[in-house]
Amino acid sequence: MSTGCVSCGSDIAEAIAMGVDAASGWVLDEIEDNKPIPKASRIEDIHPEEGGFVSLLVLDKVPCEKRAIYTAKTLW
Template identity: 40%
Template structure:
């Protein structure tokens, strides 16, 4: 599902505090404006996914012109796609079948290698993906 919400960004000493007034308790922080926008998108997505999972009502987005903020803050619209967010953050295991030479399999089994972990690490390295802990 796609949503767009107004977000209040407030400059702080070392970044930006972020508040989503339409989503109770939805706050975050970013070290830079770009980081704050990413963090806002992530916080909104998590909030909405949780509400969708619990079949709770999704609050309507306010008109950006109606969002009250102080003179030091500014408001920007942030778009999120909960379907995309779920796909990007889905950590369920997926079974894959692969083929390796018999001699390599024997050596790896003798060394008690965790094939799944080695494959995951190799794929992340190959794709330049930082570990998500």
């Protein structure tokens, strides 16, 4: 199984917002599974299709960790 996530949107702004949501969910899953948080890709290593572009996503790790702790507590 490959790692990472895929997202899309009806316009660029929505696609970026959905990308943040998808990546945050992926990181949260890793935290909940006691796996290390994935390292960010180097922008130089990403090669979009012709006409495409690369955008950096900023994820706030702290809320993900708090949700993971809260989720773990609710399971007990």
